[in-house]
Amino acid sequence: MSEVVVYSSAWCPYCIRAKQLLTAKGVAFREISVDGKPDVRAEMTRKAGRTSVPQIWIGATHVGGCDDLFALERAGRLDALLNA
Template sequence: MNKVVMYTTGYCPYCSRAEMLLTQRGVAEIEKIRIDVDTEQRALMMERTGRRTVPQIYIGDTHVGGFDDLSALDRDGKLLPLLNG
């Protein structure tokens, strides 16, 4: 299974929903990068993704985007193939 990395903050309902969806799809471990605690990581996230909001999710080397993007991938049947590599 591909590694999942999620940029997040301490309280983020969309981050929680994304984590729940990923867990339901069999993801056992999500590397969470807290951008509210580490301002350097916030700057890195914005540089990498071009976005300011969380969550920002990477599956392997693929930038998925936020929760809405993740949910759309799941609806289209493309999330599990991406997770499984």
């Protein structure tokens, strides 16, 4: 299974939803908090090209945010990406 990395913030409802979906699917993920860490947020922004959280990577693939993750799930493509 590919490593899943989630940049998130504790107060962000989209982060919570994305993590709930991954947890419900039994997916272990590494969470990187950007709260109070401008250097970590800057790293995330540089890598993702986006400033909002969550930003999610599955292996080397940048999935995007919560809506992008749920779109993959609805399209039936999330499991294949997780198991690549």
